[in-house]
Amino acid sequence: MPVRRTLRVVRRYWRVFLRRLRVFLAPARRQWRRSLQLRVVAITLVASSLLVGAFGWLVAYRSADILLDRAQDEVLSQGRNKRAVAQEQLSVHVSAVDATLSRTLNETINLLADGDPSASSGAVVSIQSSHFATIRPVISANLDTAELITPEMVQEVGGNSAEATQIRTARVDGVETKFLVYGTPVPTNFGHLELYYLVPLTTEDQAANEIRATVLATGAALVLLLGVVAALVTRMVVTPVRVAARTAQRLSAGLLDQRMKVSGEDDLALLAASFNQMAANLQRQIVRLEEMSRLQRRFTSDVSHELRTPLTTVRMAADLIFSEREEFDPAVARSAELLQAELDRFESLLTDLLEISRFDAGFAALDAEHADVTPIVERVAEGLAGLAERVGVTVELRLPESPVIAEIDPRRVERVLRNLVGNAVEHAEGRPVLVTVASDDAAVAITVRDHGVGLKPGEERLVFNRFWRADPSRARQTGGTGLGLSISVEDARLHGGWLEAWGAPGEGSQFRLTLPVRAGDRLVAAPLPLIPRDRELPPSEPAEVTR
Template identity: 65%
Template structure:
């Protein structure tokens, strides 16, 4: 029961917090109510306090007038007595208090008058009506009056035994006589004055509450007048961002909100015009690329046939012609690869690329890629080291596209490995599979991690065009990873080499949250002196693309961003990846040979 109540309380608090964060109207009305409540409450307190003081002052003035008259009258009546033991003194006391009390000793709840001779214990005191005033008459007040001072106090008591306590304003004054000083006390009930103060207090509180409610309603109305157009603008902006470029706001009136709506509509019109123009230019560009690529196929096929014939007979030519035939054959291969890549890019741009996902064991796919690039690795003098699990690694992927991604990554690492080993590692966990390709070449300069996936970008523009590919391989790989809903990421540091990581969901359509392998290698420097970033693309079931991750700070450790977008940094001294690949690994190393890049 206690846990259920706690859960309900937490859910209610979370709901209130969510409403507070999401609703501007709720925040404005709440702040207005709180501020106005504090202001009106403070004002009401001051008003009630002043009213109470005024009522009490009126009561004091009334009692002081009575006390002054009563003192004169009592002194006059007692002036005939010279000693406290005279006969008739008691009768004089009683007649005096009865007169001062109004002559009606049977009245209840009225003014009580008492004469006491505190300095003469043998003299009896007199009270009108006959009640016991000692229960509410404090010793402090008695002592002050005995000392010849006029004093007052407010006390509460039940003088008439009615069962209800009454608040009394008590005034005491010394009365000089020929035989000595006696004390005159007035007990004035404050019931009527309390009723006046209570009525005033209720009126002020009711007025204040009504004012706070009115201010809250006014704040809600004014906020609604302002928030509604903003909400309409937000919904219209969402529709515009969703591709509904014909959405516009309704313009009512000529005030500031109407000006905002008109400006928003003008902005939407300009954006629509620019987007339509850019879409048309993009469509023409894609069509031009596709048409040119297709049109070049026919003459390229003819030239290829002639070049293959010349290349086959090159041994019978002069050395210069033989070299020319070899160059022609090599450049035609590069030209054919370029056309193939351009056609593939045009299919991605047109949105015609389709994913043929099927359960695939990635171990033979990775082995097949390294086997095919082994000859290139030997020519470049770069050993290839493959680390794969002994157990199958099954994932729902398009094997043709995955193989193309790995071929581009491994081939790029071999070409930039400067003769140092290149490691290819395959790992998997319950939700994802990953492949890392690590080289120990010159690495990447600050900011180049974001540029390696751009089309036709080259790390060294001055590098001879005889080496390297078409400049579209990593761009196509990025699009293939995007099509799978996966991540393709890059890390690099000058002199420390580079590492690329491909992460794919085990089941097609799942959204990635982490990777089985680390992006920053374990042998990277403890403090990375360059800033690095990743182009991490994640497409969820709804087809929405995730935001690319922002750059890490220069002090980020080598383990940063291993667990998806929510993990930014990790300890730099961590030696093992967060998830080990399934099963033991088998290292494979190829030979090397001396070839100039």
């Protein structure tokens, strides 16, 4: 148990550490994602550091090897010369117990040391014997050679009578010094002795250190230079891109006269010129489309207004004929009824066109007041009761018991609900239509559910387009203008609300109107789901459509 508790504590502190580390590194990560120049410079610095570091290590390593090989060749040459001199000096003795042998060894060591150009730099010569106990080691300097002349080397030189070299380190006057030790046998009349030539590698080490320092300084300067060059080159490329991005943002904000500065004849200048040409073409196209849209809106508004006067005259004549239709023969009476119905349809179309033109011109205003939504829903249901009875559809209301008060424009909300419930009744295929109202502290939602033919995938977005119909050949009972849902979605937006649709083939459809309780508030969620609760959602289908 204590081990598990300790592991839990460790894991908890580790998670806390990782969380704080992510928070601490968040600004750097954000800057890394946003700055192309930073990424290019950082990658250049890392790559060049690795490359220069590997090259510098190779140069320093090879330089040290070359210096060491040169010192070793020189030591071998001098060591063999010293062996020849020692052999000549010792050739006068025929026995290891000769009384003058010790003096000859000292004279030989002095001769070898005096004739050594490296002696001033600390080179040491030693003659000793591993075969004759009477011969004591003779050294040209006061140096403890126990750490430098190892037993393995003594065995190689004295036992095997072979040359040997090695690099050893010893403390001389309190300083760690590296020596190149060369050992060779010296043949004499009474056997052979061992000559050891010890040369300090201080000069070579200093030269190698200087080479490393030079390579390091040069590499660091080269890396910094590469970083500066990368920053300058990247700046030359990134700056026009940033200017293009800012210009594109201004263009998207509606400032169509924004252009990039063109300087030079290189690729970046070509990019700026192409961008400016594209912006000019877009400006011309947008201005042309805006002019066409303005002319279209003006034409629609003018035609709608101009048709009011002749329509009123025709309406008066048609009303007179319709009121006297019983005195006509059946064919003329039927024509009078058709004339009256088409005039009603034409008048409804003109009314919708005028409303659409007001939305397009930006003249639509919200006359908001605190009102109860429930009576509005009931009035819509009562107004469409006749149509529902003719097509054999039942309109069911699910209303809360308490009033649903919201700051709305009752006329516009009633028009939206009339369009939604009318369409649901028309497409219900004789099945019930369910209208549900719910609210919370921030929003009011009204759903209209039918169980008709439904909508195909993608049609939930097209259904709000002007003059769009799911089935143009479908016989319609109400003779709608095709503008009802377009006006409804504009009314919802004017409230700051949502009007959304859901549908599936053979499963019917559902429309949801969501309005804020207080005018001007921003909606976050709806009290009712867009997808009906009586329909099981497949795993791959999204929960809501784009508003």
